[in-house]
Amino acid sequence: MNIHIKTAWDHVRRAPFQAMAAIFVLTITFFVITIITILGYSSSQVLKYFETRPQVITFLKDDITPEKISALQNKLEADNRVSEVSYISKEQALEIYKKATAGNPLLSELVSPSIFPASLEFSLVDLSYANDLIEEIKGEEIVDQVGFTASLGGEETLSDVVNRLRTFSNYIKIGGGAFALLLTSTSFLVLIVIIGMRMTSRRGEIEVLDLIGATPGFIRSPIIYEAIIYAITGVFIGWLIALLLVLYATPSLISYFGEIPVVPKDTLKLFGLFGLILGAEFLIGLFLAVSGSILAVLRVKRK
């Protein structure tokens, strides 16, 4: 083993309470950072889901030719106020209805495809275009009715929901970010304090090493390694606990939120997301460890 890592490890073993304090603080910090990141991800997923839901449904008259339908569809697609245009045929409309009423066979058996009109659904780039656009589309000859579906039961419009979600999502990002920053700073300070204690308790040794010709790097290395041991351990444990928690909660999250992708449904993607978070956290941890120990070393030296 590298002599510096061995020295660092000896220090950890000889002062287990200091080591535990450092590791606990880092564990909590990175547990919270992981959870906040996941919450941030989920809230933006939910937001995206609602933002991209069709907001305007154009019900088409019966018995019109496919050419006319695609003409209107093309026209809408070309309109830069409009996004995500899709055509729903009578049969698809029935399917959707059947799915929605799956729990109630009486309702689903009552209907035949003919009572559902075909429709063109689309979202608006900005909800403020809604009135003008709806008026324009009503003038199209194949259009029967235009529904501004952006109401999710009750009098709440989709734009209200989206706005509320956006605020919520921002709170998570700002509040969570501030909290994460506070914890990160605490970890940083704890690391500096503990490394400073280590420097003080090693003062005699450092003096000797200096006199027998050790370079500053040689003297610093075990201390930096020690901080890195704390950081890596803390990051890993905090991340692992968060991962286990999310894995444990995923089935109920998925069944609660249904088709809203609050967490990636496919396991590979979920692990990909967590892998990414772990990578970023290792970098943050390394940065804290290295900069904290260098700062502590410089401070002790100046005294």
Next chain:
Amino acid sequence: MLKLENVTKTFGKIVALKDINFNIGDSEFVFITGASGAGKTTLLRLMLRELLPDSGKIELDKEDITKLPSKQIPRLRQKIGVVFQDFKVLGERTIKENVEVALAVIGLPKNDWEARVEHVLKLVGLTDRADLFPAQLSGGELQRVSLARALVVNPKIILADEPTGNLDWETADKLMDLFEKINSEGKSIIMATHNKLIIDKMNKRVIELKEGGVFSDSESKVKTKSEKGKK
């Protein structure tokens, strides 16, 4: 190999050393003596570049170490073995590890450690204490650890500041035999001490400091081993 020219060192108003001049040759054994406060330690610290003189030159191997940029100080110190009055062994490491640390410091590959460590531990007679911790050793043994650590990097010169200061006469005497042996193998030794018994017994060159100046230097008599050094 070591040459001091008009070296002066003050601490504020205290003049610790003034206008020191002397020359020390290869494999020479020199005592620096003088009353407490005469400036012996200060002189050794200047040689290690722990301190910078106010004026004057200190040349080691023809290199003026007072001009050395601080980045080069470790390289200078790696060429010098040091032994301290209070041993300065690392309490949390075994005897063997204490010696190994010096090899790690000079960056010697680990494969070469074993033979060197064994050699110096045998030389100072501590082979069977290798795996003990400093707290388990006597003062004389600790000073031998310190000497082994200084020797293991194979320095050309050894600085010792009152190495016998904390030892009884008999132990000190044995330690001096060891220094003598090391000197006979070609290493220069500069030893600060006020122990007249030792100086008289060893019959080496003696530089006596008094109030920061060179009071006497037995240099001329050094080559003729029959003569005694001045007090």
